[in-house]
Amino acid sequence: MTTPSGRVFDAIIVGGGLAGLAATHRLATNGLRVALVEKRDRLGGSSALSGGWFAFSGSTLQRRAGVEDSDDLFLADMAATGGGFADETLLRALVDRQADAVAAIDRAGAWTDELKVSAGMTVARAHLIRIGDLLAHLEDEAVAAGAVILTGHPAGDLVTDGSRVVGITSATGDLFASSGVVLASGGFSRSRELLDLFVPDQAAAMPYGGAGNTGDGLRMAWMLGAGLADIGHVAGTYGQHAETSDDEHELLTANYLGAILVNVHGQRFADESASYKVLGSAVLGQPGRTAFQIFDAVVRARSKPGVPLSDMERLEELGHLVSAPTISALGRELGIPPERLERTVAQYNESVSGRRDDPFGRTGLVNGVGSLVRLETPPFYAYAAVTAMTSTYGGLSVGADTAVKRVDGSRIEGLYAAGEVVGGFHGASYMTGTALTKALVFGIGAADSIARS
Ligand SMILES: Cc1cc2nc3c(=O)[nH]c(=O)nc-3n(C[C@H](O)[C@H](O)[C@H](O)COP(=O)(O)OP(=O)(O)OC[C@H]3O[C@@H](n4cnc5c(N)ncnc54)[C@H](O)[C@@H]3O)c2cc1C
Structure with missing residues (x-):
């Protein structure tokens, strides 16, 4: 193992968008020592830029509006939107754990009354959330609970001890994690090189999304043999x-x-x-x-x-x-x-x-x-x-517990991923609101997996 010359935490989170903040918040409020590194000088990523639409089934807002929805219909709509390519285990995990995300939004007081039918939905299921309030709430509570948040701190490579991931390198200071590293570094919508490589037919789309979203987490895990999913389906x-x-x-x-x-x-x-x-x-x-x-x-x-x-x-x-x-x-x-x-x-x-x-x-x-x-x-x-x-919804292969999988399906010990860096969830296309719901649900899920490890 590389001798830890940097600081040691229970967990390190790479990326300060919704997935990273959700993981950091959950770990810190459960008493774990956690550091979040963000390469830009401010947090937020694509999450802060986003429209703030989240997909949920069975919400209070839907009931109040008389919308008949169910978890099974939500799942069926996502599977149909994905054209049969999405991993149903991941879809089922999102549907089953959406209550975690709803509770986080409740605590942040970030609901609005806006509810609509949007892309991929057969009923009104897109809920408008005050995304800025949600992100600020997660950050404030995480810091109050002792989380260390380092901006202007880009993660370089993953550090391994044998086959286990134990930290990250960074020009501004290496960090080590005894329980796990979560890649929450977003997608690759700002990487011309990766767009040309994976989806050349989309190369003419206007590059958008968070300026830091250049596929760093994807490359880091790829170096360790991580599998990829849905990459060829990415579309503007x-x-x-x-x-x-x-x-x-x-x-x-x-x-x-x-x-x-x-x-x-x-x-x-x-x-x-x-x-x-x-x-x-x-x-x-x-x-x-x-x-x-x-x-x-x-x-x-x-x-x-x-x-x-x-x-x-x-x-x-x-x-x-x-x-x-x-x-x-x-x-x-x-x-x-x-x-x-x-x-x-x-x-x-x-x-x-x-x-x-x-x-x-x-x-x-x-x-x-x-x-x-x-x-x-x-x-x-x-x-x-x-x-x-705006977003590149193909990415790393993960299990429902957010553990990153190698090309052969085996698990990379100590490495988790959540949010847009993950693939396998959307399949061939995308239902409005599922990227943010996915980031929040699986950011929390990654933290829970680390806490259990
Ligand atoms: C204009 C726009 C509108 C959208 N609207 C919606 C919507 O209404 N509903 C919906 O579901 N989805 C929407 N999306 C997509 C959605 O916002 C994203 O998929 C989601 O926010 C991704 O969250 P994340 O936490 O995974 O990544 P991000 O929020 O992008 O955060 C990733 C962070 O990681 C940082 N990072 C990257 N590399 C490193 C590194 N090496 N070291 C440290 N930090 C690093 C980045 O700088 C960034 O801050 C929209 C996207 C855009 C651009």
């Missing part, structure tokens, strides 16, 4: 304005409120109710890799100020929502042939009225749920959006 998310800043996202999915998507030629090209990951790939294949969300005043009135993915007011303030009194004037504003856009909208309206079949099989607002509306009430609106690589 459609709905981001091309001029979004690095610290604020501008995702809009007006299509889930009734908009259609058209390309620069004014043509539809997909069922707009599909997952924004599926649409993300479809948009990458369109000219200019851009699609316009086209809608009318009725859809515009469904905007929810302050609610991520549905906030049109914010986009209007930024000057990114275009409007015009007629569809043809809108086409001229956008540089789309006006007659073509008029024809596309007229044909769509005929499909909504049932006078012709929708050529892309669209039957609902989102995932086949919700009634479509004819786009006929002026003024008309357009939002130009591209595909952004």
